[in-house]
Amino acid sequence: MYKTSVIILLVSVGVIAGQYFHCESDGKQIWVSQTCDCVANCNDKSDEAPELCPNLDTDCFLCPGSDGVYLAPYQVCDNTWDCLNGEEEENCPTESAENDVLP
Numbered sequence: 001m002y003k004t005s006v007i008i009l010l011v012s013v014g015v016i017a018g019q020y021f022h023c024e025s026d027g028k029q030i031w032v033s034q035t036c037d038c039v040a041n042c043n044d045k046s047d048e049a050p051e052l053c054p055n056l057d058t059d060c061f062l063c064p065g066s067d068g069v070y071l072a073p074y075q076v077c078d079n080t081w082d083c084l085n086g087e088e089e090e091n092c093p094t095e096s097a098e099n100d101v102l103p
């Protein structure tokens with residue numbers, strides 16, 4: 001009986017610790033799956049901090065000149081400006097570009 005309770009407690013703690021991430025500045029609770037997804041869910045962006053997400057630079061698109069605004073891959077070349085000046089929509093392959101012959 002005692003053992004079962006301890007196991008249940010440990011599993012519960014593990015589930016809670018594994019599912020939620022607490023933002024550093026205000027302790028706001030978000031899903032762990034929302035961390036390192038290139039989208040800032042915390043006001044302080046602690047869910048996308050470089051210490052937490054070492055692959056941020058390769059997994060996400062950093063808006064040039066922005067204060068660390070990252071975009072998820074699906075936001076790049078989706079014909080919608082997500083960076084302030086739509087930088088992520090530049091250099092996208094287009095149907096017409098594929099037919100262009102470079103000089």
Ligand SMILES: [Ca+2]
Pocket residue numbers: 034035036037038039040041042047048
């Ligand atoms: Ca996030």
Ligand SMILES: [Ca+2]
Pocket residue numbers: 075076077078079080081082083088089
């Ligand atoms: Ca976009």
